[in-house]
Amino acid sequence: MTRSTAERAPAPVAADAAPRPQLQVSGVNKTYQARRGEVHALSDVNLTIGRGEFISLVGRSGCGKTTLLRILAGLLPPTSGVVEADGESIWRNGKRNDEAFKQFGLVFQDANLFPWYTVAENVSLPLKLRGMGKKARLARAGELCELVGLPGFENAYPRELSGGMRQRAAIARALSYDPTILLMDEPFGALDALTRDKMNLELQNIHAQAGATVVFVTHSIPEAVFLADRVVLLTPRPGRIRSVTPVSLARPRSLVTETSQEFQDVVRVLRSELDEED
Numbered sequence: 180m181t182r183s184t185a186e187r188a189p190a191p192v193a194a195d196a197a198p199r200p201q202l203q204v205s206g207v208n209k210t211y212q213a214r215r216g217e218v219h220a221l222s223d224v225n226l227t228i229g230r231g232e233f234i235s236l237v238g239r240s241g242c243g244k245t246t247l248l249r250i251l252a253g254l255l256p257p258t259s260g261v262v263e264a265d266g267e268s269i270w271r272n273g274k275r276n277d278e279a280f281k282q283f284g285l286v287f288q289d290a291n292l293f294p295w296y297t298v299a300e301n302v303s304l305p306l307k308l309r310g311m312g313k314k315a316r317l318a319r320a321g322e323l324c325e326l327v328g329l330p331g332f333e334n335a336y337p338r339e340l341s342g343g344m345r346q347r348a349a350i351a352r353a354l355s356y357d358p359t360i361l362l363m364d365e366p367f368g369a370l371d372a373l374t375r376d377k378m379n380l381e382l383q384n385i386h387a388q389a390g391a392t393v394v395f396v397t398h399s400i401p402e403a404v405f406l407a408d409r410v411v412l413l414t415p416r417p418g419r420i421r422s423v424t425p426v427s428l429a430r431p432r433s434l435v436t437e438t439s440q441e442f443q444d445v446v447r448v449l450r451s452e453l454d455e456e457d
């Protein structure tokens with residue numbers, strides 16, 4: 180296992196070298212103006228994310244995970260620094276580049292489904308907003324329900340679904356317009372342990388099929404390691420990248436993977452890094 184600390188933005192590459200990374204975070208800082216004074220939430224964050232890569236973001240409460248994800252998601256401007264998707268800057272002078280954000284899908288801890296819409300209507304809502312006709316978008320919703328493990332629930336209402344099923348519908352909705360980048364903020368944080376295990380297995384399959392790049396925020400180190408190609412550990416006050424740990428466990432991973440020595444070694448290293456902060 181090779182590891183790097185506080186990854187820096189790479190040097191520019193020649194035109195004929197490897198393709199450009201999908202997401203590039205360079206020198207990002209974020210300071211909030213709070214009543215108790217300034218909060219330096221992120222300090223000099225540098226990260227390069229490849230196409231199709233699965234990145235888990237972990238760290239103690241308050242280390243800036245959500246702040247970083249919200250900056251990537253176009254919901255919060257950085258105080259300084261650059262974020263690029265496919266070489267396009269997604270923030271310009273504090274203003275969002277809406278064109279660049281069309282390729283992003285977002286999933287949060289709360290599924291945020293509209294209770295008066297069926298699953299299919301919720302899942303296909305982004306397609307409606309993009310002007311797709313009803314027949315085509317409901318057909319697409321059917322495919323997505325299949326993909327996320329909700330076949331036969333197209334006409335159910337959110338109140339008829341379990342928490343895990345609602346999160347599946349939220350993932351299907353985020354995938355409806357084929358985003359190339361999926362940003363997920365503790366999507367399974369409110370689920371019980373067994374459902375969470377199941378959702379992790381399914382997310383792995385969805386990621387393999389949809390091929391999107393994923394940035395996944397979690398408090399759970401085992402969950403982070405199970406899902407990720409690389410785990411990014413943030414430390415607080417101010418939030419900065421402490422380490423980037425590649426996870427080379429073979430895919431597809433199963434629950435048996437978690438009993439392997441390699442899995443447990445990676446989890447132990449990350450836990451001990453967190454403990455060093457105490």
Ligand SMILES: Nc1ncnc2c1ncn2[C@@H]1O[C@H](COP(=O)(O)OP(=O)(O)OP(=O)(O)O)[C@@H](O)[C@H]1O
Nearest residue numbers: 211212213218220239240241242243244245246247
């Ligand atoms: N709107 C805000 N105004 C002022 N300070 C904020 C605001 N949002 C976050 N912060 C502060 O910025 C820091 C990073 O917060 P953030 O929510 O990004 O951390 P986190 O790692 O996602 O935490 P958690 O794991 O608890 O969700 C914290 O010190 C937090 O108090």
